[in-house]
Structure formats: C-alpha cells, structure tokens
Amino acid sequence: MRFPTLETQDLESARVLVPDDLPGNPRVIILAFQRWHQMLVDGWSQHAHALEAMCPGISVWEVPAMSHVYAVGRFFIDGGMKAAIPDAGVRQHTLTAYTDLDALVKALEIPDFETVHVYLLDPSGEIVWRGSGQIDEDQAAALASAAEKLAVAN
Numbered sequence: 181m182r183f184p185t186l187e188t189q190d191l192e193s194a195r196v197l198v199p200d201d202l203p204g205n206p207r208v209i210i211l212a213f214q215r216w217h218q219m220l221v222d223g224w225s226q227h228a229h230a231l232e233a234m235c236p237g238i239s240v241w242e243v244p245a246m247s248h249v250y251a252v253g254r255f256f257i258d259g260g261m262k263a264a265i266p267d268a269g270v271r272q273h274t275l276t277a278y279t280d281l282d283a284l285v286k287a288l289e290i291p292d293f294e295t296v297h298v299y300l301l302d303p304s305g306e307i308v309w310r311g312s313g314q315i316d317e318d319q320a321a322a323l324a325s326a327a328e329k330l331a332v333a334n
Contacts, residue, residue: 192272
C-alpha cells in the first residue's frame with residue numbers, strides 16, 4: 181500500500197507534498213490527529229531519531245492531520261505550534277495537513293482518529309511497516325529491524 185498524497189506545510193511555511201517531496205530513505209511518518217497525541221508522538225519521535233545512527237539517510241516526519249475545515253485558522257494553529265518549538269530543524273520536520281480526515285483514514289485503513297499511527301516508507305512511498313498507539317519494546321524493535329533492512333536494500 182502506498183502512503184496517500186497529502187498537501188502539507190512545514191512550520192517554516194514551506195509547502196511539502198507527502199510522501200513525494202520527503203527526502204531520505206527510509207522515511208518515518210508519525211501521524212497524529214489530536215493535541216493530546218503529542219505525548220505519543222514524542223515517544224515515537226525519540227526512538228525514530230535514535231535510528232539515525234543505525235540507518236544513515238533516515239528521515240523522520242511528524243504530521244499533525246486536521247480537518248480541512250480548520251484550514252482557515254492555519255495561520256493561528258501553525259503559529260501556535262511554531263511558537264512552542266524552538267528548534268528550526270524540528271519545525272521543518274513538522275508538516276501540518278488540513279485534509280479530508282475520513283478519506284485519509286480510509287486510504288490508510290485505520291479505524292479512527294483515537295491514536296497516532298507510524299509508517300515506514302520506502303523510496304517510492306510504499307508502506308513497508310506500520311505501528312500505532314504508544315511505542316513499546318516490540319514495536320520499537322520491529323521498526324528498527326524494518327528500517328535497517330530497508331536502508332541496506334537501498
């Protein structure tokens with residue numbers, strides 16, 4: 181399954197088409213739907229960034245996905261997130277998507293917006309591994325193994 185195309189913008193205001201514009205291989209996308217998901221995102225992000233030593237070239241992307249009806253407030257919503265993130269590198273890897281959430285969850289075959297979902301993508305945007313919820317030892321090991329195999333293969 182290919183990760184669906186999302187029009188996003190990083191917190192430095194650059195437009196990014198996910199997954200096509202994302203550099204790196206492999207690529208980890210951490211998809212969140214609710215503000216309280218940040219705690220879960222942080223756990224996944226910490227682990228994914230630790231993989232950079234094992235898998236040179238890996239890139240990690242946080243993608244908060246919100247309903248397209250909130251796009252009119254993008255300046256304020258994104259501005260609030262930007263103000264809370266002092267590191268420009270993190271802001272460049274935080275991609276906000278204002279989209280049709282029902283279509284997104286259908287395309288990704290996920291049941292709802294209740295937790296975070298994590299995807300490992302190959303260079304063509306194919307999903308080669310997926311996880312969800314709070315990171316645990318099993319998911320961390322599975323992501324690391326899949327990322328290592330993908331990095332070696334490419």
